[in-house]
């Protein structure tokens with residue numbers, strides 16, 4: 001794969017790059033993307049209808065089981081070359097910030113440290129009342145496990161639609177996007193807010209915006225460079241081309 005020489009030159013000079021990833025970066029690990037995740041007994045539900053506090057209030061067991069099913073799916077996969085290429089960038093450029101919408105934890109598993117998990121992490125469980133985190137919980141009680149402190153229902157530590165993102169995480173992400181000199185948007189359809197506005201914040205501050213996605217998104221026409229392809233193939237190639245690895 002060849003990349004425009006001026007882009008290579010630009011990225012060789014980058015000191016504060018940022019990458020925002022979505023479900024597409026985990027697709028080559030065998031995890032379905034958010035939009036294509038609904039298969040089998042979950043096919044009848046739209047993900048954003050399940051990932052909401054209203055849905056949990058309406059039927060906590062249904063939502064608990066959906067996340068238990070997704071936790072098992074994550075346990076069965078491993079990071080792919082796209083995740084590892086982002087680990088390489090962190091080693092090469094100390095001020096690199098990785099922002100992810102993914103709750104699968106695969107970036108950390110790959111070895112990325114400076115990761116902002118904007119929408120939480122599916123492996124973490126906490127009380128829906130007193131916010132206490134549960135290290136262990138009994139999954140086969142036939143009902144939703146309860147908090148040992150206050151008896152509240154346990155829930156996944158993810159941000160549901162209609163819920164605010166954690167303030168410090170969002171502020172760090174917005175700051176990183178505003179201060180960056182290069183912004184990579186990787187494997188995301190760019191529709192969920194506020195994450196989808198970060199690329200525009202970077203572009204408005206003069207950063208070069210590079211999109212790597214399997215299909216066009218609303219950002220494609222606004223990006224300085226847009227590569228339509230698989231992140232697990234394109235990212236390692238780009239890292240090799242820029243940093244002669």
Ligand code: BV8
Pocket residue numbers: 021022023024025027028033034035036048051101102103119158159160161162163164165186187188189190191192193194195212213214215217229230231232
């Ligand atoms: C909030 C965790 C308010 C849970 C998630 C402004 C305008 C319109 C709507 C809103 C707005 N502001 C807020 C909203 C509402 C809403 C929103 O954005 N709705 C959308 C649907 C329009 N936002 C919210 O509700 C946010 N909260 O606003 O709170 C508030 C404020 C203060 C006080 C109180 C309340 C919360 C948003 C977070 C929701 N939680 N996840 C869980 O996972 O179960 S969002 C979830 O969906 C993911 O985290 C991710 O963000 C999103 C899925 O998107 P992607 O990751 O991009 O995945 P997708 O499948 O869509 O696309 C994959 C792409 O990859 C595709 O393009 C595909 O082509 C590509 N691809 C596939 N394979 C590959 C590939 N690319 C490269 N390589 C491959 N191999």
Ligand code: ZN
Pocket residue numbers: 127128129130131132147148149150151152
């Ligand atoms: Zn509690």
